[in-house]
Amino acid sequence: MKITSKILIAGLVAASLSCNDGYIDDITPVPQGDDETAPEVAINFPDPGPLTWVPEDVMAIDIDFEVMDDIEIQDIIVTMDGQEIGNYTDFRDYRKAAIKLPYENLTNGDHTLxxxxxxxSGKTTTNTVEFEKPEDYIPQYDGEVFYMPFDGQYLELVSVSEATAVGEPGFAGESASGANAYAGATDSYLTFPAADLAEGEFSASLWYKVNANPDRAGILVIGPPDPDNPDAQNNRTAGFRLFREAAGSNQRIKLNVGNGSGENWFDGGATADINPGSGEWVHIAISISGTECAVYINGEPVSQGTFPGISWEGCDIMSIGSGAPRFSGWGHLSDNSFIDELRIFNKALSQTEVQGIMDDEQP
Structure with missing residues (x-):
């Protein structure tokens, strides 16, 4: 028993020595000799250029940077617009520091970090980033004319105007990208004026987490009035209707577009099905040119084809999260699903552009 204990103690001592002989840990060697290079400084956030716009005049950000040195970091000093906001002299790993610095008072305008x-050894490295907190939202994509991020509010950022809430829609407490997505509720939806959105070409992009109850609903609709059926409107000769319907245990995404004298359907069948049981966010986009329509799910076309062009006759409002009031005749009413990052464009989007938007926005 005594011999076993001595062997165990000797083994632990040897292991301890081998783990620290020229190493900070078991994988990082400590270089020997003189300090040969200056520290490396990498600023991960903010990036150069404008930040994502927010309506508040003052916002908070988390500054993210890393510093590395071949021997040992002495100190790190952080300034914003010439004023010191951070000073570090104590490091867990004295050759590498990864730091996130909260900054609570970022105002509109240009800034230098x-x-x-x-x-x-006295070597110094300085890295600088010039960025902007925009006073107004700057569209991020070619042709973008409408953007609702749903960060806990119903504000459209390009026009800086609020959507009208019908009933009591809410927020999801989660998001596909951003802070807080739209959450639908029974007999509830949003409306927005459509006159400035009705162009010869039209596209929309959004994130969607489907709730299959009810088993059918409108998602995004711009349609004309139906005076012959004021309580169950279903005039499909103009505008478009993006909606879902039950397909077995799945929900199928469909698009109907009015061409002035009739309608065109873009139904991808099973390829346009979403599984409600997955609990996943899905990216949906529609693209309408003068000659062709396409529906994309997660960046892939699920339905596309030619048509004679869209008519916007009588289309003055857009419904978000319901078919009501202009597409209610078949029961495509309010949607209890979550919607996030709704963007509208005055051009037809290519598949490459759709995939680029999806890649930029997903977590």
Missing amino acids: TVTANDL
Whole structure:
């Protein structure tokens, strides 16, 4: 028993020595000799250029940067517009520091962030990023004319105007991208004026987490009035109707477009099905040109084809999260699903553009 204990103690001592002989840990060697290089400074956030617009005049950000040195970091100093906002001298790993610095008072306008790192031998490295907190939202994509991020509010950022809430829609407490997505509710939806959105070409992009109850609903609709059926409107000669219907245990995404004298259907069948049981966010986009329509799910076309062009006759409102009031005759009413990052474009989007938007927005 005594011999076993001595062997165990000797083994632990040897292991301890081998783990620290020239190493900070078991994988990172400590270089020997003189300090040869200055520190490396990488600023991960903010990026150069404008930040994503927010309606508040003052916002909070998390500054994200890293510093590395071949021997040892002495200190790091962070300034915003020439004023010191951070000073670091104590590091868990004295050759590498990954730091997130909260900054609560970022105002509108141009800003300069500077991170300066010194090592023990007196070498210094400074990295600077010039960025902007925009006073107004700057569209992020070619042809973007409408953007609702649903970050806990129903504000459209291009026009800086509020959508009208019908009933009591709410927020999801989660999002596909951003802070807080739209959450539908029974007999509830949003409306927005459509006159400035009705162009010869039209596209829409959104994230969607489907709730299969009810088993059919409108998602995004711009349609004309139906004076012959005021309580169950279903005039499909103009505008478009993006909606869903039950397909077995799935929900099928469909698009109907009015061409002035009739209608065109874009139904991808089973390829346009979404599984409500997955609990996943799905990206949906529609693209309408003067000669062709396409429906995309997660960046892939599920239905597309030619048609004679859209008519916008009488189309003055857009419904978000319901077919009501202009597409209610077949029961496509309010949608209890979640919707996020709704963008509208005055051009037809290509598949490459749809995939680019999806890649930019997904977490």
